[in-house]
Amino acid sequence: AQSVTQLGSHVSVSEGALVLLRCNYSSSVPPYLFWYVQYPNQGLQLLLKYTSAATLVKGINGFEAEFKKSETSFHLTKPSAHMSDAAEYFCAVTANFGNEKLTFGTGTRLTIIP
């Protein structure tokens, strides 16, 4: 069984400040981990994914995440927040032995303060 926990349902940062969204996972098998972003009334767009290659993963829009097995974490960061980053962010996990179903966290709503 797999699960993810996203700490903080709401995060607010000032424009230009560091963005840090937290995700911890639980998995009985080596996981594949994903971050998706969802804008209002839209589907999910992939930001980045970890698939057991490099532990530091770079994604779109300046986001990156680091897989830390010892901490069972996959936190999402961006050095400088932009107003357009305001959205809902979801961490997800799947097993790494096939195109398996995704198990999502409950999401973190990111607000950017001008």
Added chain:
Amino acid sequence: DTGVSQDPRHKITKRGQNVTFRCDPISEHNRLYWYRQTLGQGPEFLTYFQNEAQLEKSRLLSDRFSAERPKGSFSTLEIQRTEQGDSAMYLCASSLPLGLAGGSTDTQYFGPGTRLTVL
């Protein structure tokens, strides 16, 4: 690549009515997934297909729900005798065939969703 499309985008229905949603995956994607997302929650897995075969169904998928993918291309999700608790966003996603994705797991590409409101 036209992306995953879903129709309709919005559906309002009265309790007890049947509704059907359609999903058209990215061409050549043989895996197709359905998820449900309620307000303030992450998407929850409902079911998935590989080609026309339905490989897994969640316990969330009650007997009132049925999904099909008759020719391995588009899929439909039908809800019979809708209840107010069925109100949610229904998301469809598709992914590349195993072995062609440069790894054992590839990205699931999501459609815009169908928002269902049951009055």
